[in-house]
Amino acid sequence: MQLGKVIGNVVLNNQNDTLTGVKLLLVQPISSAREPIGRVIVAADSVGAGVGEHVFFVRGKEASFPFHPTEVPADAGIVGIADSWHIG
């Protein structure tokens, strides 16, 4: 998993049926020092995250697991909201 910050959302029309009702959020991956790492991604949200929140997300097929049994065609998914973290 990786930390990220939600910076926006994506609205689709004419989407794949299995994406109906799935919230898509723009996530900037960040380090534990809150510095941006790499490119912004679009992730499926299953925990009710909102813009400005710190979250953690999975990459790969596991991103679709929270939506089981619907097979959502997602490769990144937010699986939790990061309340706080401590390094060292």
Place this chain on the structure above:
Amino acid sequence: MLLARVTGTLVATQKNRKLEGAKLLFVQPLTLEDTPRGPELLAVDGVGAGVHEKVLIVLEGRAASDAIEKKAAPVDAAIIGIVDRVDVA
């Protein structure tokens, strides 16, 4: 699998129900010389690892899910062992 160092802990109240009870730790993958290799990651802990410990991690969903004894948990990294020693021939 990769060698890594546990660098920190994460608190997350609101998370996927399959992650309830799972400990989430920051891990920094290492080279054989113990220098950082690539970005830090968040991994679920399957072995009771602590901060500063050197661990073995898997970066694959099914294996990570097995490590916390959950079926189809939405995880992609897990700590599966605490490293005692690495011998390079």
